[in-house]
Amino acid sequence: MFALLDGNNFYASCERVFRPSLKGIPLVVLSNNDGCVIARSEEAKAIGIKMGQPYFQVQHLHTTHGMVALSANFALYGDMSDRMMSLAAGMGPEQEIYSIDECFIGLQGVADVTRRAHAIRSRIQRGIGITTCVGIAPTKTLAKLANHIAKDAERKPGSYPPHLAGVCNLAEISTELLAHMLRCTPVGDVWGVGRRIAKRLCEHNIATAWELRNAPVPWVRSQFGVVLERTVRELQGIACLELETQPPPKQQIACTRSFGRPVTELAPLIEAVSHFTQRAAEKLRAQEHRCGAVHVFAHTSPFRQDDARFAQSATIQLVQPSADTTVLLAAAEQGVRKIYEPGYRLAKAGVMLLDLSPATLEQASLIEVPQPECGRDMSALMEAMDRINARWGKGAVCVGSALQAGEWRMRQDRKSPGYTTTLENILCIN
DNA sequence: TCTGGGGTCCTAGGACCC
DNA sequence: TCTGGGGTCCTAGGACCC
Numbered sequence: 001m002f003a004l005l006d007g008n009n010f011y012a013s014c015e016r017v018f019r020p021s022l023k024g025i026p027l028v029v030l031s032n033n034d035g036c037v038i039a040r041s042e043e044a045k046a047i048g049i050k051m052g053q054p055y056f057q058v059q060h061l062h063t064t065h066g067m068v069a070l071s072a073n074f075a076l077y078g079d080m081s082d083r084m085m086s087l088a089a090g091m092g093p094e095q096e097i098y099s100i101d102e103c104f105i106g107l108q109g110v111a112d113v114t115r116r117a118h119a120i121r122s123r124i125q126r127g128i129g130i131t132t133c134v135g136i137a138p139t140k141t142l143a144k145l146a147n148h149i150a151k152d153a154e155r156k157p158g159s160y161p162p163h164l165a166g167v168c169n170l171a172e173i174s175t176e177l178l179a180h181m182l183r184c185t186p187v188g189d190v191w192g193v194g195r196r197i198a199k200r201l202c203e204h205n206i207a208t209a210w211e212l213r214n215a216p217v218p219w220v221r222s223q224f225g226v227v228l229e230r231t232v233r234e235l236q237g238i239a240c241l242e243l244e245t246q247p248p249p250k251q252q253i254a255c256t257r258s259f260g261r262p263v264t265e266l267a268p269l270i271e272a273v274s275h276f277t278q279r280a281a282e283k284l285r286a287q288e289h290r291c292g293a294v295h296v297f298a299h300t301s302p303f304r305q306d307d308a309r310f311a312q313s314a315t316i317q318l319v320q321p322s323a324d325t326t327v328l329l330a331a332a333e334q335g336v337r338k339i340y341e342p343g344y345r346l347a348k349a350g351v352m353l354l355d356l357s358p359a360t361l362e363q364a365s366l367i368e369v370p371q372p373e374c375g376r377d378m379s380a381l382m383e384a385m386d387r388i389n390a391r392w393g394k395g396a397v398c399v400g401s402a403l404q405a406g407e408w409r410m411r412q413d414r415k416s417p418g419y420t421t422t423l424e425n426i427l428c429i430n
Numbered sequence: 431t432c433t434g435g436g437g438t439c440c441t442a443g444g445a446c447c448c
Numbered sequence: 449t450c451t452g453g454g455g456t457c458c459t460a461g462g463a464c465c466c
Contacts, residue, residue: 031434038434038466054433072434099466194464225440227464254436261431303433350435 001110001171002243003117004135004143005088006102007081007124008151011039014080015070017129026067030055033260034071042155083128091120091134096243104140106243117167136169140241141234144191145209146170149181182210182235192231197224209235249287249356255280256350262301263346269298270336276351277332278398281325282386284353290321292355294328296335301347310346312339321357324378325385325399328353 007013011029016022026047029039037044037053047065049058061067081100089095094106107113117134124132133154135146150168153160160168160181170178188198190209200223206212213235221229230240255276263269273296284291297313314335322328332351388397 033434034432036433052434056432059432101466192464196463225463227440250437252437256435258434301433347433352436 001107001113001136001138002140002143002239003091003105003107003113004098004102004140004147005091005105005117005120005132006147007084008131008133009039009041010081010101010130011072011077012041012044013130014077015073016041017080018076022068026061026065028055028058028067028069029072030069031072033258034069035258037069038072080128080130084124084130084132087124087127088120088132090123091116094243094245096245097247104143104243106245107136114167114169114172117169121166132166134167136167136171138171138237139234139239140243141191141231142170142237145181145185145189145235148185148189179210182213183208185209187212190231190235192227197228200224249289249358250283251356253280253283253287253291253353253356254350255283256297256348256352258348259346263298263349264342264344266337266340266342269340269346269349270333273298273332273336273349273351274329275395275398276349277328278325279394280351280353281323281328281382282389284356285323285359285382285386287356288359289356290323290359291318291328291353292321292357293317293353294331294335295352295354296332296339296350297352298336298339298346298349300344304345304347307345308343310341310344312341314338315354321355321359323359323382325382326378329399 012027015027015029022041024043025041026044026049027041028037028044028049030036031038034055036055037049037051037058040049040051044067047061047067049061049067055069058067059069062069077100084101085095085097085103088103088105092105092107092110094108096104096106098104110116113136117136121132121134124130133147133150135143135148135150137143137146146168149160149164150166153162153168154165161177164173173181185208186198187193187201187207187209188195190212193201193212201207201212204223206215212232215232217229217232220232233240257272257276259272263272277294293315295313295315297311299311300307300309316331316335316338318327318331385397385399389395
């Protein structure tokens with residue numbers, strides 16, 4: 001058996017913990033650059049604000065409905081998440097943290113599951129101030145569904161039996177009620193069925209979770225592939241998805257952003273991509289990995305029909321895997337110079353670190369890492385940078401932009417043999 | 431004017447090998 | 449001369465998740 005616990009309207013709820021005056025009013029949390037809505041309170045949902053909706057489309061609701069919009073504070077949400085997860089872990093022997101606001105719990109050997117779920121739920125409510133819902137079922141997909149039911153039963157009285165509010169254990173409801181619930185659930189609400197697949201399924205008269213559950217498995221397999229086949233079996237109660245208690249190390253690390261205003265020149269593009277690269281490199285080292293290739297991309301806004309369109313990317317293979325910010329910066333800059341074309345209003349750019357491999361001691365000692373950038377141990381410097389940034393906040397210290405670094409390298413090339421320059425030259429202390 | 435960011439998995443098709 | 453078929457690896461693209 002699996003439980004799925006998640007925090008209701010998580011980001012909005014986190015904000016309300018620290019600003020109780022926001023209770024009862026339509027509250028939305030906005031993405032980077034206040035671009036679009038990424039979390040909504042119940043009141044915000046009730047006045048029709050959609051997930052992912054551009055903020056400018058709902059901005060007027062501030063005056064008409066008293067809506068409040070906040071810029072996201074991810075550091076806060078991460079902290080609240082950690083606390084919620086550690087309490088949630090008390091529900092069973094195993095926990096898979098699935099996202100910032102939800103986790104699966106393995107319930108093997110747990111007695112009195114429903115009562116325990118209620119207890120954890122109120123513990124989180126009391127201790128952290130976040131309202132959660134719990135779905136319990138024999139498969140992860142059904143646990144997700146049960147979680148939906150627990151939510152609807154709570155916020156839409158009358159939709160489901162009231163005793164399912166907050167905690168819904170499918171093992172404790174009748175098969176008739178379960179069938180009824182599946183018939184009431186649009187197929188697109190099933191975990192693993194997105195917009196595209198839902199549309200195609202509907203064209204074959206499969207519009208509800210119940211109809212998907214009863215679809216012929218070989219047909220699903222041939223038409224939609226193995227992923228949806230697993231979903232069908234999970235809906236039937238056959239567990240196909242395991243708990244992943246030890247998340248495998250990431251296979252790629254990305255840092256990408258939309259720009260607050262369009263970027264047209266090369267220098268600010270390099271500046272931005274350099275910044276992304278440093279953040280990505282930090283994540284890479286935190287995972288104790290190195291990367292073998294650096295991918296950069298930039299594109300214009302897909303929403304502006306009148307602008308000339310541009311989308312380019314480049315992958316730079318490194319001579320040898322590295323986690324050294326200065327090496328990655330050089331590669332990223334090379335990539336940017338490769339793809340850049342003047343005359344476009346770029347809306348977004350990013351960096352992805354690919355071909356990750358563990359930076360084990362053995363590898364480090366086997367490879368004689370040349371340090372052409374400066375004559376000292378870069379890994380110690382990187383570690384120091386990471387520690388300073390962890391202590392004083394992101395970006396407290398960073399390597400100067402790749403543009404500056406490029407100039408610096410040129411100076412190095414010209415330098416006389418006896419001349420030494422230290423990296424302090426290109427460290428920016430903010 | 432203004433439209434998120436960071437991931438995963440699967441599949442199809444081409445290149446290459448024996 | 450006859451010109452097969454199966455396996456593997458890689459990549460791009462599409463789908464999904466929160």
